[in-house]
Each structure stands twice: as C-alpha cells, then as structure tokens.
Amino acid sequence: MELRHLRYFVAVAEELHFGRAAQRLLIAQQPLSRQIRDLEAEIGVELFHRTKRTIRLTEAGHVFLTEARKTLQQAEHAILLAQQTGRGEIGRLVVGFTGPALNTVLPKIVRRFKDKHPQIQLGLERLHTNEQVEALRSQQIQAGLLHPPIAGRSLITEVIHREGLVAILPDSHRLAQSKRISLGALAHEPFILYPRHVGPMLYDRILGLCQQAGFSPRIVQEVVPQQTILGLVAAEIGVSLLHASAEAVAPTGVVLRPLVEPTPELELAVAWNPEIAHPVLPAFLTIVREVTCQL
CATH class of the missing domain: 3.40.190.10 (Periplasmic binding protein-like II)
Structure with missing residues (x-):
C-alpha cells in the first residue's frame, strides 16, 4: 500500500463518484477504479457498496476513511517538518x-x-x-x-572577543586598594590557577609572564571552574590571574585589579x-x- 492509494480512496470517498474523483486527481477514471479494487484486495475488505448508479462507503470504508485521513495528514506534517528542518527553520x-x-x-x-x-x-x-x-x-x-x-x-x-588578564585578590590583601598592580609585587604570593590541560596556551603564557617579572609562581591549587578559583581567593587561599570578565561573577570578598605590565589577551572564538x-x-x-x- 502506498500513500497514493490512500489519496485515491479519500477522493472517491469524499466525492462518492469515480468520475468526479478522477477529475479531482487528474487521472483517468478506469485506472482510478482499478487502484481502488487493488486496495480492497490488499486489505481484504470492501470499502464501497457499488451499484450501476450509486456508490457509498461500507462500514469498513467509514473506519478506513478516518484513519486514511489521519495518515495523510501525518505524512504531510512529516514532509513539512523535513522541509523546515532542511531550510534551518526548525531543529x-x-x-x-x-x-x-x-x-x-x-x-x-x-x-x-x-x-x-x-x-x-x-x-x-x-x-x-x-x-x-x-x-x-x-x-x-x-x-x-x-x-x-x-x-x-x-x-x-x-x-x-578579546580581553586581558587581571589580578584577582582578596579584598583584605595589602594591594587591594591599589588601582593597578605590578606583577612583580605578587612574586611571593600563593597562586590559584586553572589546570594546564584546561587551557595549555594561556597557562603557559601566564607562567611566562611571571618569569618575565622575575619569578615562578608558587601554585598551591589548580582548580576549575572559575567560580571555584574566585571562591578560594575570597577565602584568602591565594591570588590568581583571570580574564577581566570574571568581574561579572566575582563574589563578595574579591577584588580585580589591572596589571601594570601588558598581558596576553584571552581570545574567544x-x-x-x-x-x-x-x-x-x-x-x-x-x-x-x-x-x-x-x-
């Protein structure tokens, strides 16, 4: 059984006339009549009572008409969804x-x-x-x-998007009131950073920046996500270097200060x-x- 058989059947059921149904479907009457008989043979029941002058649905035909309409509507809906998905309108x-x-x-x-x-x-x-x-x-x-x-x-x-790095300090830190901080002033501070595997390029740049300032950072914690780093800084576990936009989620007890030295930019792509x-x-x-x- 194909969808066209259902369309043929619905047209005949609605017109109750093979000639008008054939005109509606733009096919000849004889092939339409043959397709309906093939459909009846396939499902094993008569769908229409036929006389020389009239045609009407059998009880089985009424039931089949309801379900055939549902099937055709579902098929049309499936086609529409597929077309909309293919055009990127839904999905x-x-x-x-x-x-x-x-x-x-x-x-x-x-x-x-x-x-x-x-x-x-x-x-x-x-x-x-x-x-x-x-x-x-x-x-x-x-x-x-x-x-x-x-x-x-x-x-x-x-x-x-691009943004620079800033120093992250507890608000109780001795440098918290400074407008800008030299990285060298943090040489003896404990550092909290992301693990290297999270962002190896930026991690290596931060270490390189510290080395240019004359020290290797003493890393006491490597954690993710950024909220954890900020929370540990607020708890005075150490200081950190993060992207400037971290200010948007910085908790109470944390201050962000720009660095005197040029810093590598964190690129977002x-x-x-x-x-x-x-x-x-x-x-x-x-x-x-x-x-x-x-x-």
Missing part, C-alpha cells in the same frame, strides 16, 4: 561554551537567537576548549565558543566543523556575528 543546535563566554557574549547571543528563531531548540553545554574540540569532531555539538589556538586544522574558528552541514548552523553564526559587531 536543534547544541553549542559548547567556556566560562568567559558565559560572562561576555553568550547571554546576548542566546537571547537574540531565541528572539529570531523561536522554533529552534538551542542546547548549551559548558565544556573546556579541548573538550569542545573533541565534541565538534565527534558531532556531539555543532558549534563552540572556545579559546584558540586549537590543535589541528579540521575546525574553523573566528575570533569574536566561535568554532565549527566544516565537514558537517548542519542546517541550523548558518543562522547561529549570523547571530554571533551580529552580536559581536555591536560590542
């Missing part, structure tokens, strides 16, 4: 993000995307940069907001896998570019 997109993205561009991107594409479900997963790279390659996520550079050339990245043609991705990238152009 689901999963996006990975890091803490700095949450503090800067991500909320604006999500709000605008939901406003412009309310029928698209946006999934968000907080992942480290290295985790996002693997998730993009394995198709677990379709886009990522991460920190370049990344290993390999299989992904495309576009830098959308949108990344995607060009080998995966996800229909919703272009719409997401458009929103990302719109938001970041306005920053």
Whole structure:
C-alpha cells in the first residue's frame, strides 16, 4: 500500500463518484477504479457498496476513511517538518561554551537567537576548549565558543572577543586598594590557577609572564571552574590571574585589579566543523556575528 492509494480512496470517498474523483486527481477514471479494487484486495475488505448508479462507503470504508485521513495528514506534517528542518527553520543546535563566554557574549547571543528563531531548540553545554574540540569532531555539538589556538586544522574558528588578564585578590590583601598592580609585587604570593590541560596556551603564557617579572609562581591549587578559583581567593587561599570578565561573577570578598605590565589577551572564538552541514548552523553564526559587531 502506498500513500497514493490512500489519496485515491479519500477522493472517491469524499466525492462518492469515480468520475468526479478522477477529475479531482487528474487521472483517468478506469485506472482510478482499478487502484481502488487493488486496495480492497490488499486489505481484504470492501470499502464501497457499488451499484450501476450509486456508490457509498461500507462500514469498513467509514473506519478506513478516518484513519486514511489521519495518515495523510501525518505524512504531510512529516514532509513539512523535513522541509523546515532542511531550510534551518526548525531543529536543534547544541553549542559548547567556556566560562568567559558565559560572562561576555553568550547571554546576548542566546537571547537574540531565541528572539529570531523561536522554533529552534538551542542546547548549551559548558565544556573546556579541548573538550569542545573533541565534541565538534565527534558531532556531539555543532558549534563552540572556545579559546584558540586549537590543535589541528579540521575546525574553523573566528575570533569574536578579546580581553586581558587581571589580578584577582582578596579584598583584605595589602594591594587591594591599589588601582593597578605590578606583577612583580605578587612574586611571593600563593597562586590559584586553572589546570594546564584546561587551557595549555594561556597557562603557559601566564607562567611566562611571571618569569618575565622575575619569578615562578608558587601554585598551591589548580582548580576549575572559575567560580571555584574566585571562591578560594575570597577565602584568602591565594591570588590568581583571570580574564577581566570574571568581574561579572566575582563574589563578595574579591577584588580585580589591572596589571601594570601588558598581558596576553584571552581570545574567544566561535568554532565549527566544516565537514558537517548542519542546517541550523548558518543562522547561529549570523547571530554571533551580529552580536559581536555591536560590542
């Protein structure tokens, strides 16, 4: 049984006349009559009572008509959904993000995307940069907001935001009242940093920056996420160096101070896998570019 058999049957059932049904379907009457008989033979019941002058539905025909209409409506709905998905009008997109993205561009991107594409479900997963790279390659996520550079050339990245590093101190610290801090003034402080595997490039740059200031930092804790670092600083466990946007989530008891020395910038990029043609991705990238152009 094919969908066309159901369409033929519904047309005849609604017209109760083979000639008018054939005109409606733009086919000849004889092939239509043959298709209806083939349908009856396939399901094993008569769907119509036929006389020389009239045609009417049998009881089985009435039941079959109800279900045939439902099937055709469901098929049309399935086709519509497939077409809308293929055009990127509906569907689901999963996006990975890091803490700095949450503090800067991500909320604006999500709000605008939901406003412009309310029928698209946006999934968000907080992942480290290295985790996002693997998730993009394995198709677990379709886009990522991460920190370049990344290993390999299989992904495309576009830098959308840059910010410098600042010193993170307890508000009771002797330097907390300073407007700017020289990194060398922190030479004897205990440091709290991210583990190197979370962001090896930035981690190495921070250590290099300290060495340029004449010391190697005494690291007493390596933790994630950033809220944990901020909490440990507030508890006076040590000091840290974080991106400036951490101020957005800094708890009571913590101060952020710019450094005298030029610091490496933390870049945030949108990344995607060009080998995966996800229909919703272009719409997401458009929103990302719109938001970041306005920053």
